[in-house]
Amino acid sequence: xxxxxxxxxxxxxxxxxxxxxxxxxxxxxxxxxxxxxxxxxxxxxxxxxxxxxxxxxxxxxxxxxxxxxxxxxxxxxxxxxxxxxxxxxxxxxxxxxxxxxxxxxxxxxxxxxxxxxxxxxxxxxxxxxxxxxxxxxxxxxxxxxxxxxxxxxxxxxxxxxxxxxxxxxxxxxxxxxxxxxxxxxxxxxxxxxxxxxxxxxxxxxxxxxxxxxxxxxxxxxxxxxxxxxxxxxxxxxxxxxxxxxxx
Amino acid sequence: xxxxxxxxxxxxxxxxxxxxxxxxxxxxxxxxxxxxxxxxxxxxxxxxxxxxxxxxxxxxxxxxxx
Amino acid sequence: xxxxxxxxxxxxxxxxxxxxxxxxxxxxxxxxxxxxxxxxxxxxxxxxxxxxxxxxxxxxxxxxxxxxxxxxxxxxxxxxxxxxxxxxxxxxxxxxxxxxxxxxxxxxxxxxxxxxxxxxxxxxxxxxxxxxxxxxxxxxxxxxxxxxxxxxxxxxxxxxxxxxxxxxxxxxxxxxxxxxxxxxxxxxxxxxxxxxxxxxxxxxxxxxxxxxxxxxxxxxxxxxxxxxx
Amino acid sequence: xxxxxxxxxxxxxxxxxxxxxxxxxxxxxxxxxxxxxxxxxxxxxxxxxxxxxxxxxxxxxxxxxxxxxxxxxxxxxxxxxxxxxxxxxxxxxxxxxxxxxxxxxxxxxxxxxxxxxxxxxxxxxxxxxxxxxxxxxxxxxxxxxxxxxxxxxxxxxxxxxxxxxxxxxxxxxxxxxxxxxxxxxxxxxxxxxxxxxxxxxxxxx
Numbered sequence: 001x002x003x004x005x006x007x008x009x010x011x012x013x014x015x016x017x018x019x020x021x022x023x024x025x026x027x028x029x030x031x032x033x034x035x036x037x038x039x040x041x042x043x044x045x046x047x048x049x050x051x052x053x054x055x056x057x058x059x060x061x062x063x064x065x066x067x068x069x070x071x072x073x074x075x076x077x078x079x080x081x082x083x084x085x086x087x088x089x090x091x092x093x094x095x096x097x098x099x100x101x102x103x104x105x106x107x108x109x110x111x112x113x114x115x116x117x118x119x120x121x122x123x124x125x126x127x128x129x130x131x132x133x134x135x136x137x138x139x140x141x142x143x144x145x146x147x148x149x150x151x152x153x154x155x156x157x158x159x160x161x162x163x164x165x166x167x168x169x170x171x172x173x174x175x176x177x178x179x180x181x182x183x184x185x186x187x188x189x190x191x192x193x194x195x196x197x198x199x200x201x202x203x204x205x206x207x208x209x210x211x212x213x214x215x216x217x218x219x220x221x222x223x224x225x226x227x228x229x230x231x232x233x234x235x236x237x238x239x240x241x242x243x244x245x246x247x
Numbered sequence: 248x249x250x251x252x253x254x255x256x257x258x259x260x261x262x263x264x265x266x267x268x269x270x271x272x273x274x275x276x277x278x279x280x281x282x283x284x285x286x287x288x289x290x291x292x293x294x295x296x297x298x299x300x301x302x303x304x305x306x307x308x309x310x311x312x313x
Numbered sequence: 314x315x316x317x318x319x320x321x322x323x324x325x326x327x328x329x330x331x332x333x334x335x336x337x338x339x340x341x342x343x344x345x346x347x348x349x350x351x352x353x354x355x356x357x358x359x360x361x362x363x364x365x366x367x368x369x370x371x372x373x374x375x376x377x378x379x380x381x382x383x384x385x386x387x388x389x390x391x392x393x394x395x396x397x398x399x400x401x402x403x404x405x406x407x408x409x410x411x412x413x414x415x416x417x418x419x420x421x422x423x424x425x426x427x428x429x430x431x432x433x434x435x436x437x438x439x440x441x442x443x444x445x446x447x448x449x450x451x452x453x454x455x456x457x458x459x460x461x462x463x464x465x466x467x468x469x470x471x472x473x474x475x476x477x478x479x480x481x482x483x484x485x486x487x488x489x490x491x492x493x494x495x496x497x498x499x500x501x502x503x504x505x506x507x508x509x510x511x512x513x514x515x516x517x518x519x520x521x522x523x524x525x526x527x528x529x530x531x532x533x534x535x536x537x538x539x540x541x542x
Numbered sequence: 543x544x545x546x547x548x549x550x551x552x553x554x555x556x557x558x559x560x561x562x563x564x565x566x567x568x569x570x571x572x573x574x575x576x577x578x579x580x581x582x583x584x585x586x587x588x589x590x591x592x593x594x595x596x597x598x599x600x601x602x603x604x605x606x607x608x609x610x611x612x613x614x615x616x617x618x619x620x621x622x623x624x625x626x627x628x629x630x631x632x633x634x635x636x637x638x639x640x641x642x643x644x645x646x647x648x649x650x651x652x653x654x655x656x657x658x659x660x661x662x663x664x665x666x667x668x669x670x671x672x673x674x675x676x677x678x679x680x681x682x683x684x685x686x687x688x689x690x691x692x693x694x695x696x697x698x699x700x701x702x703x704x705x706x707x708x709x710x711x712x713x714x715x716x717x718x719x720x721x722x723x724x725x726x727x728x729x730x731x732x733x734x735x736x737x738x739x740x741x742x743x744x745x746x747x
Contacts, residue, residue: 052257110266137489176493242292338630399624407643408616
């Protein structure tokens, strides 16, 4: 697909494009979710060590991956917005944050529900769960900073800088938490240890990840359309859109 | 595999379905929130552009709640 | 043009000298942070119980978390006064590089908040039954670690400048970034207290300091320009 | 020397002004006026480089001030609503800090003389918190006396000043223009400056 990048980096031309694409991503998300769930519940075999409880990983692991991916994508857009001063990138960063925080929360929630039958505790100070918790704080910081600043330009630039600071710190935090965890011989939630993962399990997990991606894109595109309309509400083209779409 | 067997998840029903239900619920809520945000936004914009252009400015942007 | 003759670091030195003078004339601010540190640390035995073995075990963590909170408490003051009276604006308009001016302010902040914590820590360590070697390492880690807290905290202070509820917000932004310092700092003391080497911890802590020194003032300067626009 | 090309200012959602052009050369005064909220302060902060124009560019000797950076700031002095005076420091100390920030290092004598000229003789070593509002503005203004900047940007400089201080400041601006300096000024008071060429820029019409 030969997209003219520069043409679509302007909010006015991105708006209709996002509107055309969002439903397709939504449909793709629904189909992939159904496929993933079918694979996860009916095709993938029961794990001989963990029994049926392991089926939580089909959402736990994809959600954890998404939470980290989304942060990186968000930081990328934030950096783009800061360096090239493009409004659309700032809108994208802002639209990604709530979905990223949502996936972080889901991965924590499912992690707790998985940990209880496996380790007998709702929460273990495992390196990954701890990092995930810190990631949630980073998302909340980003969202709160944006909410606290009234001037939209300052909000975009300040939170963009914060996202970059966070992106630089995430590896450092992750490494230090890992180090801390090995020193204290904490529990480690790991699938690969002991039970070799069946190919069907991996497939189901990847399909679910893809489904989450499609969902994210659909939601973020719709949210970015709202951002664009809100910020550009005084422009001519928004007036046209408003009179066309509300009819 | 019977239906009850499937839903009991080998005794882990609470954990497995608890995870999936909350995930589904949260995603559903997010979708509803986004769609509602878009609706109210278009509704407002439509009302403004029916009236004078630019009536909806200044401040935090949450006035003209007629 | 008139700049020649005045060294590159003159901006840093001038602001450092000015902030120290100001701190000297507002000495209660300095003491507040220190007392906060002492009180928070002294509360723990009352909450946990006087069992010396338990206290010795949790001492590194408590002292470090208290140092983190004490630094947090003082961050609000870092730029606010200069922001309100317009001096900060003049700093942004100075022909000297803003990052060097920021470095001066951060250095002053550390000297009036971080350094007293370092000096006070062995006394508090004694209350928790830490031994000689552990006390030494505690001071050393605080000596390397608290400047990182000031440097990283300055970024948060600059981003939240002049915002409503800035105090609560700043902790949300900054505390997650403090985690590596906490882990390596408290870890080093714990290692020595249980008879192990702390070399790796200390080098990692040193690496964090170098990293924060290189990027911190620069990022803070960028944040200040954004906040004052 | 100083040019504004097609400047646009946006504050929050509001467009304060658009398509603003002006040119200012040696010995000229730009008098910016307009009602409250018309963007006077924003324009002046833009000229300092504190605020980036939403569109357009500000040129100093033909170069964008954003790319000139520190060299531009060395040739400019900004006097805004905020005095930039510390309560705990004395007049001399305040003035010294301000001068050093601007890259100058005047002697104690020069500092005392500058403060004396502004009518603060005998008050130089008192902490600024015991001074009145007007006296604090005078402490802040005294740096104009020592400044060697070519461009003065003064936002409502007459606020809180008494009659004699206003005349003194007018004299300072007059001398500055006569030396070939440039000045940009906003004020609500009707003040005549009878030196050099005065240009007027009306905002919000």
